[in-house]
Every structure is written in structure tokens, then in C-alpha cells.
Amino acid sequence: APVAAVIPAAGRGVRLGPGAPKALRALNGTPMLIHAVHALAASRHVSLVVVVAPADGPAEVKSLLDAHALSGSAPSGSWGSTDFQVVPGGETRQESVALGLAAVPPEYGVVLVHDAARPLVPVDTVDAVIEAVRDGAPAVVPALPLADTVKEVEPATEPGAPEPVVATPERARLRAVQTPQGFDRATLVRAHETVTEDVTDDASMVEQLGLPVVTVPGHEEAFKVTRPLDLVLAEAVLARRRL
Numbered sequence: 006a007p008v009a010a011v012i013p014a015a016g017r018g019v020r021l022g023p024g025a026p027k028a029l030r031a032l033n034g035t036p037m038l039i040h041a042v043h044a045l046a047a048s049r050h051v052s053l054v055v056v057v058a059p060a061d062g063p064a065e066v067k068s069l070l071d072a073h074a075l076s077g078s079a080p081s082g083s084w085g086s087t088d089f090q091v092v093p094g095g096e097t098r099q100e101s102v103a104l105g106l107a108a109v110p111p112e113y114g115v116v117l118v119h120d121a122a123r124p125l126v127p128v129d130t131v132d133a134v135i136e137a138v139r140d141g142a143p144a145v146v147p148a149l150p151l152a153d154t155v156k157e158v159e160p161a162t163e164p165g166a167p168e169p170v171v172a173t174p175e176r177a178r179l180r181a182v183q184t185p186q187g188f189d190r191a192t193l194v195r196a197h198e199t200v201t202e203d204v205t206d207d208a209s210m211v212e213q214l215g216l217p218v219v220t221v222p223g224h225e226e227a228f229k230v231t232r233p234l235d236l237v238l239a240e241a242v243l244a245r246r247r248l
């Protein structure tokens with residue numbers, strides 16, 4: 006089955022500090038979103054990328070993508086052998102993903118969902134996710150063990166106030182999950198039609214349908230650029246890749 010990737014890039018990136026929408030901020034001079042599209046288009050399996058732009062910014066995103074097309078001769082709307090489309094996003098990440106998914110034609114049997122905020126994911130991670138979906142898993146997430154111990158707390162109402170600890174889940178059984186998350190298309194469509202409460206990742210919607218979700222090994226370089234320090238790390242990774 007052909008593979009499409011949906012890249013939600015409509016978030017404002019408040020935690021990164023003031024400035025442009027997060028996906029449009031530069032890493033070593035190139036917008037984060039462009040790095041993310043390159044990372045997915047690098048897989049020879051991915052033939053369509055749907056970028057979900059800030060609601061007021063599809064035209065700007067479209068011209069950015071055209072300006073960074075891989076080959077100078079590629080027609081507008083494509084990077085080499087990967088076509089792209091831009092659609093406007095929604096209020097939440099979940100809405101943005103649903104809007105992107107609606108733009109994926111039915112012949113794409115496998116759909117990846119990848120955060121624009123994970124611009125440096127290696128192509129081997131992308132391909133491992135695709136392979137696991139093609140092998141029959143309805144939903145696949147890249148995952149890594151945790152370095153930190155995690156506590157469940159009773160959240161304080163005022164920021165900075167002490168919070169009572171409720172429980173300490175066994176660290177060895179926990180995983181931090183990344184993107185791209187990969188799905189059988191029909192499963193992801195059904196998940197978006199069925200699950201109405203807020204979620205922070207797409208795979209959890211498939212869990213709520215009672216269907217199996219499996220992990221493949223994630224990668225340190227697939228980290229999410231969220232806070233100012235992450236920008237420093239991302240630029241260091243890019244500099245090291247150029248060596």
C-alpha cells in the first residue's frame with residue numbers, strides 16, 4: 006500500500022518563547038517544518054506529504070515548500086518523487102491531524118502522523134514504522150526507555166506550588182513515544198471519528214478502540230523541539246551531521 010504522511014504544523018509553540026509559529030522557526034537557517042518534510046520525504050516509501058499549516062498561513066507554507074523543493078525541476082507541489090499538499094489546521098493538534106487526514110486520498114493504505122516539531126527524525130526510524138504497519142500492526146509508535154523516574158502527582162492549581170505525589174510507576178515498564186506514528190488508514194480514520202476526548206498522541210485513540218498498538222525502537226534524534234534548550238540541541242545535531 007502507498008504511504009502518506011500527515012505533518013501537523015499548526016501549533017503556536019508557546020513553550021518555545023515569543024516569535025513565529027514553532028514549525029516556521031529556523032534551525033540553522035531553515036524552517037523546522039522544512040527539515041521535518043525532508044525527513045519524511047527521505048523515505049522511498051513515502052509518496053505524499055500533507056502539511057497542516059497554521060489556519061492563517063497555508064499560502065506562506067506552500068511557498069516555503071516550493072522554495073525548498075529538492076530538485077529545481079520538480080513541479081510545484083512535489084519534491085522529487087514525493088507530492089505535497091498544504092491544508093489549514095485547527096484549534097488542537099487532534100483537529101489538525103483530522104483535517105490533514107481528510108486530505109489523504111483513499112488509495113493510501115498506510116498513513117504516518119509526524120510532528121513538525123520533530124525535525125531530525127532519522128529515515129531508518131521512519132522506515133521501521135512503515136515496515137511494522139505493512140507487517141500487519143494497525144498502529145505503530147517509535148518508543149524509547151526513560152532516563153528519568155516519573156511520578157504521578159495531584160496537579161497544583163498555582164504554578165510552582167508543591168504537588169503531592171500519588172504514585173511512582175515502575176520505570177522499566179514505561180516508554181517515551183515519538184513520531185512518526187504509523188497507522189492502517191481505515192483504523193486511523195475510524196479512531197478520529199470515534200474518539201472525542203482530548204489526547205496527546207494519535208496511537209492512544211487506537212488504544213481506545215481496543216485495537217493493538219505496538220512499539221518499534223525510537224531514536225534520540227527524533228526528540229521534540231519544545232523548549233529553548235531544544236533549539237540549541239537541534240542545531241548541534243545538525244552541525245554534527247555536516248561533519
Ligand code: C5P
Binds near residue numbers: 097119
Ligand atoms: O504542542 P505540541 O508540541 O504537542 O505539538 C505537536 C505538533 O502538533 C506540532 O508540530 C504542532 O505544530 C502541531 N499542532 C497543530 N495544531 C494545533 C496544535 C499543535 O498542528 N492546534
